[in-house]
Amino acid sequence: MREELNQGLIDFLQASPTPFHATSSIAQALQGAGFKALNESESWHTEPGGRYYVTRNDSSIIAFQLGHKSLAEHGLRLVGAHTDSPCLRVKPQPELQRQGFWQLGVEVYGGALLAPWFDRDLSLAGRVTFSRDGRIESRLIDFKLPIAVIPSLAIHLNREANQGWAINPQTELPPILAQIASEESPDFRALLADQLSREHGLLADVVLDFELSFYDTQAAAVIGLHGDFIAGARLDNLLSCFAGLQALLRAAPEESCVLVCTDHEEVGSASMCGADGPFLEQVLRRLLPEEEAFQRCINRSLLISADNAHGVHPNYSDKHDGNHGPKLNAGPVIKINNNQRYATSSETAGFFRHLCLESEVSVQSFVTRSDMGCGSTIGPITASQLGVRTVDIGLPTFGMHSIRELAGSQDLAQLVKVLSAFYSSPTLP
Known part of the structure; x- marks a missing residue:
């Protein structure tokens, strides 16, 4: 499974040089799995058991499957990522x-x-x-x-x-x-x-x-003496988009699941198709037009915001807090910032940690050094837009925002495994 997923990621990166192409690549994979395209300018007719997707600006995409349980009673399992790269x-x-x-x-x-x-x-x-x-x-x-x-x-x-x-x-x-x-x-x-x-x-x-x-034009590749790494462009954040897509395709049909991959995260997400815009809320309100049902659904939902984390670099280990230096090939990272640059809470972190333990997936933590500024991602933006509980996570990488980034070749399979468990989880905290 690991080799197959890594090759799938390499092919996905090759086919997705821009957010437009990434969105098209995701849409093609969804169509092949039986998801039906929806048009925002037309009426929607969705039904329990249905699988759908909708795009906006050709550069953002939301895919969802509707289980047979009440959305207001059981909520949504959401995974978020972004399609753009510097x-x-x-x-x-x-x-x-x-x-x-x-x-x-x-x-x-x-x-x-x-x-x-x-x-x-x-x-x-x-x-x-x-x-x-x-x-x-x-x-x-x-x-x-x-x-x-x-x-x-x-x-x-x-x-x-x-x-x-x-x-x-x-x-x-x-x-x-x-x-x-x-x-x-x-x-x-x-x-x-x-x-x-x-x-x-x-x-x-x-x-x-x-x-x-x-x-x-240099293609992504598995590299290293023992094939320990994946090197390639746009790992931030097409790596997370691909992992979320693979998990959605493996999701249990009983649960209602959403994958949201939006553009413009690298420039603040404030656009009609970005996480700081209305895209996700407008899609969800079409599924739940009654206000109280919508509010109850959001209250029972949880978002995993997946965006790459900074792995501890052997040449620059002093750039990390000594107790929070994520290692490549040691599993996904829970990202925490008490100033709300990440939206993780103890409740959502505990739930994700529990998912990892249940899935036999190693898990790590990241906190920025107290004397350094902290980046952010779509997690806090989506949480503040929707009021949805959120945990920010990601796979550790080197060279973030370089033309060629580096990740661990064992980590993708671990992330897909835990996101698949999340999409199939019968209960949320």
């Missing part, structure tokens, strides 16, 4: 022509670790909006091939590079696409129109706009 996004008018090179202007999305983006083979993917025969349409595109690079400046020209290097994202990050003659005028929209033709076999009249991200 990256370089192409600007609206990106064409740059300097020293005979065609480059694209980019904007840093989220808190990206910038140095690893240099000297990587980059490709480009995302969503393109265009007009065709008088209609406005959108399609996902993925160049797949390495079409760009951001070369480092040689150390001979930057002797202080190894003493600390403040990267200027405006001047140092535009990737190089090609060499061009001085009389040429690069047209990025024409390039996109050509890609639409090659990938989808359609001719766009005008490319109107786009949301495109560069990504590293």
